[in-house]
Amino acid sequence: QLQLQESGPGLVNPSETLSLTCTVSGGSISRNTDYWGWIRQPPGKGLEWVGTIYYSGSSDYNPSLKSRVTISVDTSKTQFSLRLSSVTAADTAVYYCARMITGITGAFDIWGQGRMVTVSS
Amino acid sequence: SYELTQSLSVSVALGQTARITCEGNDIGSKNIHWYQQKPGQAPVLVLYRDVNRPSGIPDRFSGSNSGNTATLTISRVQDGDEGDYYCHVWDSSTVVFGGGTKLTVL
Numbered sequence: 001q002l003q004l005q006e007s008g009p010g011l012v013n014p015s016e017t018l019s020l021t022c023t024v025s026g027g028s029i030s031r032n033t034d035y036w037g038w039i040r041q042p043p044g045k046g047l048e049w050v051g052t053i054y055y056s057g058s059s060d061y062n063p064s065l066k067s068r069v070t071i072s073v074d075t076s077k078t079q080f081s082l083r084l085s086s087v088t089a090a091d092t093a094v095y096y097c098a099r100m101i102t103g104i105t106g107a108f109d110i111w112g113q114g115r116m117v118t119v120s121s
Numbered sequence: 122s123y124e125l126t127q128s129l130s131v132s133v134a135l136g137q138t139a140r141i142t143c144e145g146n147d148i149g150s151k152n153i154h155w156y157q158q159k160p161g162q163a164p165v166l167v168l169y170r171d172v173n174r175p176s177g178i179p180d181r182f183s184g185s186n187s188g189n190t191a192t193l194t195i196s197r198v199q200d201g202d203e204g205d206y207y208c209h210v211w212d213s214s215t216v217v218f219g220g221g222t223k224l225t226v227l
Contacts, residue, residue, distance in 0.1 A: 037216065047156075047164065047207055049216035060214045063122065096163055105152035106211025107169035114163050 002027035004097050006115035012091075013121050018084040020115055022097030029078045030055040035100040036080045037108060038071060040093040048093075052100060053080055087119045123212050125219035132225040139195040141222045143208030146189060151210050153191040155184060158221075159204040167206075168193060200226050 008020035022036070029036065038050035051061040053071045061069045065084070073080040084091060095115050098108040126144040133139040143153060153171050156164035167178050171186040181196045195202055203226045208219040 039216075039218075046205075046221040047158075047209075047218040049218060052216065060216075062216075100211070100216075105154075105170050106209075106216070107154040107166055108156075108164070108209070109166050109169070109175060111163040111165075 002099065002110050004099065004110060004112035006095060006097050006112045008115060008117070010116055010118060012087055012117060012119050014088055014119055015086055018082070018087050018091060018117055018119070020082045020095055020097075020117070022080050022082075022112060024078040024080075024099075029073065029080070030075050033101055033103045035102060035106075036073065037098050037100050038082045039096045039098060039108070040091075041096070041114075042090075042093040050082065050084075050095075089119050091117070092119045093117060122215065123210065123217050125208050125210060125217055127206075127208060127219040127222045129220075130223045130225065132227055133195075133198050134227045135200065136197055139198050139202070139224055141193040141195075141206050141224065143191040143193070143219050144189055145191075145210070148189055148191050148210070149187040151186075151212060153184070153186050154209045155182075155193045156207045156209065157202075157204050158207065164207065195224075198224075198226055202226060 003025045005023045012018045035052045037052040051071045053059040068085045070083045098111040155168040157167045158164040168184045172184045183194045185192045205221045207221045
């Protein structure tokens with residue numbers, strides 16, 4: 001059974017770069033029907049899409065974050081990663097990784113448990 | 122960019138039917154997905170492509186999508202259905218979520 005697990009620092013200093021990794025276990029990261037995404041949720045607020053990536057490395061980003069976001073994939077480690085630069089307190093959120101299946105028109109069917117990241121000095 | 126609008130909250134008596142709406146321009150031409158999120162937990166997919174239930178989701182959850190409104194309907198509402206519900210669309214390589222609706226069971 002496919003599982004996703006986020007990992008990375010829970011505290012980041014303002015103006016620095018947030019880095020998280022999502023490890024995919026129990027299945028392939030290279031299926032041609034799957035995209036891999038990052039979604040975040042600030043405390044008490046709704047879901048916000050950060051970006052998605054295909055196993056080939058092709059990626060799409062939320063236009064509001066695009067200038068600061070990079071998502072990469074390492075198929076040999078079955079991992080994909082998020083880097084968000086120049087963070088501020090507004091980037092404090094729970095960050096989820098999830099699988100998006102194109103065969104069901106882009107639904108996120110499997111999610112990680114989430115990683116709380118706080119931006120503070 | 123495309124926008125999805127949800128009402129902030131819906132309240133329903135135990136055992137009754139809850140209807141949660143998601144509005145967007147010509148949303149009926151798009152494929153809408155719905156998620157349930159309980160406090161402290163990751164979202165769970167409850168409907169995909171408007172009307173389809175993933176394995177393990179009870180048939181009390183159903184959906185429709187036409188015109189400018191998509192609707193998630195929960196029949197015979199139970200206490201365990203309380204939580205936040207989000208609609209979602211993947212459109213032109215962009216992912217959009219609705220703002221979420223808090224369902225309260227009275």
